[in-house]
Amino acid sequence: MHKYLVVSDTHGRDQNFYDVLDIEEPVDGIIHCGDFEGSEGKFALAANCPVYFVSGNNDFFSSLNRELDFELDGHTFFVTHGHHFLVSMDLENIRSEGISRGADIIIFGHTHRPTAKFVDGVYLFNPGSLSYPRQEGRRPSYLLLFIQDDGTVEYEIKFL
Numbered sequence: 001m002h003k004y005l006v007v008s009d010t011h012g013r014d015q016n017f018y019d020v021l022d023i024e025e026p027v028d029g030i031i032h033c034g035d036f037e038g039s040e041g042k043f044a045l046a047a048n049c050p051v052y053f054v055s056g057n058n059d060f061f062s063s064l065n066r067e068l069d070f071e072l073d074g075h076t077f078f079v080t081h082g083h084h085f086l087v088s089m090d091l092e093n094i095r096s097e098g099i100s101r102g103a104d105i106i107i108f109g110h111t112h113r114p115t116a117k118f119v120d121g122v123y124l125f126n127p128g129s130l131s132y133p134r135q136e137g138r139r140p141s142y143l144l145l146f147i148q149d150d151g152t153v154e155y156e157i158k159f160l
């Protein structure tokens with residue numbers, strides 16, 4: 001079983017990221033869906049595992065990719081911040097883009113609201129924001145992704 005930490009939208013307010021690392025390590029990978037505002041290098045250094053980081057709409061000078069496609073544990077991932085796919089409106093654009101890339105796990109941020117959906121064989125995950133949550137109750141949120149040895153996906157949205 002592999003455990004992945006999924007976070008987003010830290011916006012330069014970084015302590016919650018380090019707190020979550022303390023709580024959740026060891027993890028097999030960290031996915032950050034963008035809007036670091038300058039902390040991506042520090043986060044990569046703090047991680048003791050592979051990192052999958054993309055830039056967000058507030059990462060103006062970042063050299064990170066805006067999108068990542070990769071394979072992990074028999075699944076095809078598509079990770080992007082989401083603003084180019086208007087994820088604040090609905091998830092159809094990002095879903096169809098991910099499917100066209102062969103992804104079955106699509107991960108994004110930007111809305112600062114945690115989401116987890118599984119529709120027609122495709123997962124859509126948004127960990128929410130660790131720094132500026134906007135959902136009801138406004139607790140900083142993140143997502144854990146567990147992939148079993150047989151490929152089974154499990155997940156948990158957690159709050160600080």
Ligand SMILES: [Mn+2]
Binds near residue numbers: 009056058
């Ligand atoms: Mn943001």
